[in-house]
Amino acid sequence: MASPNISFDTLPASIRKPGKYFEFNTKLAVRTLPANVQRMCIVAQGTAEGSQPTLTPVEVFSDEEARTLFGTGSLAHLMVRAAITANPYLRLTVVTVPGDAAGVAATGTVTLTGTSAGIGVVNLTIGAQLLQVAAALGDTAAAVADALAAKVNANRTLPVTAAAANGVVTLTARNKGETGNGITLACSLAVNGLAMELSAMAGGAVDPDIAPGLTAVFADGHDIIAVPYSGQAQLTALRSHLDAVSHALEQRGAIGVYAHTGTLAQATTLAGQINSGRITCALLPGTASPAWVVAAAYAAVIAGEEDPARPLNTLALPPVAVPPVPKRLSRMEQESALYNGVTPLEVGPGEVVQIVRAITTYTRDPQGIEDIALLDLTTIRTLDYVRTACRERISLRFPREKLTTRTAAKVRSELIDVLYKLEELEIVEEVKANLPALIVERDSQDPNRLDAAIPADVVNGLHVFAGRIDLLL
Incomplete structure (x- = not known):
């Protein structure tokens, strides 16, 4: 290098043959912020x-493809749906x-x-799906039970299979595990001479x-990971995975999503056991939709918002069944959830389930x-997005930089530009006021290292407005 201010990657300083030589420098081409497309991953049975081997990640684009890859009515299939x-x-x-x-595997019976x-008609609701079979004059209980079992097995979107014997329909969850206990059943009939009992x-x-499934996607860089399970062991494994991939050395920031359809007390207790700033739990007591459907819908809606600072309040979860009025969270129950690390869901206009306020399970420091x-x-x-924006800018501008006094100043200048662009998009704020805290300096122990302190005053969501109305007479 013969110039104090210009460096060349392909033109050596030792050229002696006369000529006009030019190289192309693309390091300065990108002056914008990186895209923030969200990639979601489902880890389930x-x-x-299914044709897809276990522990082998695959991209999925449709419900039917998921059915083929993971098996009809499996947790993975229904979460994709x-x-x-x-x-x-x-x-x-x-x-x-x-x-x-x-x-x-969980089981239930219709007798x-x-x-x-x-x-008349016999009605059986599995989750949020209604199945109906006709009963004709003279039909025995065994005949109706056989027809009901056949109806269940013909449905390609149910999480259970059915078998009938002597008037008893036994429903068995397609996937083994405690999760199957969350499949809701309801039945009714209006046929003289027939009676029905449900277990x-x-x-x-x-x-x-x-954990093995999470290990299989460790290097893939997914932004959102949804799981159908709400056991402490599974969520602890999820927390460990998220902490590992989001670590400063890995820098693939991600969040985890699960859901709860039980009681508020159960949900808040579990959230307290997880206490992670990277895991969010959606709560909707009384819904006929299984928890894994709620989790998948919630995660997908989060993925649909590429602006990381924009609140998710009021966003709808279309596939989730509306719970009956007596089961819906009251205002004070929603407040309790929000104070205890749980995201409450509510029923909005048009009888649509929607997010109240998306929070994490983190409520206490170490x-x-x-x-x-x-x-x-x-x-x-x-x-996570601020880190990505800063890292990509530095990587683009300084891929082969020498470390001198001028380097620190140039790095600081690029970081300032990134922060101002983030401010323009209302992702961070008060950049100018915080510039004195932006420090770029040489490391005291490693002569090849540059350290930086980057203030990030993140933009908060407008969740509460309080006004006073003064009466004037």
Whole structure:
């Protein structure tokens, strides 16, 4: 290099042959911020019917493709179905995990007795799906049960299979594990001479270990990972994975999503056990949709918002069934959820399930002190994006830079430009006021290292407006 201010990558300083030589420099070409397209990953069980090997990630683009790859009615299939319904333009990868060897499938029964003395319809609701079979005059309970089982098995979007014997329809979850206990059942009939009795899904035990599935996608760089499980062991594995891929040395920031359809107390207790700024739990008690459908829809809607700082309030989750009015969270229950690391869902206009406010399960720091630093899901998503923007700019501008006093000044200048562009998009704010805190300096121990402190005053969401109305007479 013969010039104090200009460096060449391909033109050596030792040229002696006369000529006019030019090289192309593309390091300064990109002056914008990077795109923030969100990639989602589902980690769940398939069935033996599926063609895709377990622990092998694959991109999925349709419900029918998922059915073929992971098996009809499997957790993976139904989560893909829910996710694509909520966000048709989703970039989605799925990795299936094998069931635990000790796993037990949940079962439920519908018991029919008597003989039809008229004409009517038998109704069975599995999750949010209604199945109906006709009962003709003289039909026995066994005949109606056979027809009902055939109806169940003909449906390609149910999480259960059915078998009928002597008027009893036994429903068995397609996937083994405790998750199957969350499949809701309801039945009714209006046929003279026939009676029906229902036993809820129960007995499912031992959900699979999702750690191998997470390991399989460790290097893929997904932004959102949704799981159908709400056991502490599975969520702890998810938390460990997210902490690992988002670590400063890996820098592939991601969040995890799960859902709960039980009670508020159960949800808040579990959230307290997880306490992660990278995991969010959606709560919707009483819905007929299984928790994995809620989780997949919630994750897909998050993925649809590429602005990391923009709140998700009021966004709808189309495939999720509306719970009955008595089961819906009251205002104070929603407040309790938001104070205890749980994202409440509510029913909005048009009887559509929607997000109240998306928060993480993080409520306390390592000392056990209440901490709102990572309360809103937008905070960690914004920090991840700021890190990506700064890293990519430095990588583009200084791929082979020498470390001199001038280098630190140039790096600081690029970081300032990135921050101002982030401010223009309302992702961070008060950049000018925080510039004195932007420090770029040589490391005291490593002569080849440059250190930086980058202030990021992330933009907060407008969640609460308080006004006082003064009466004047």
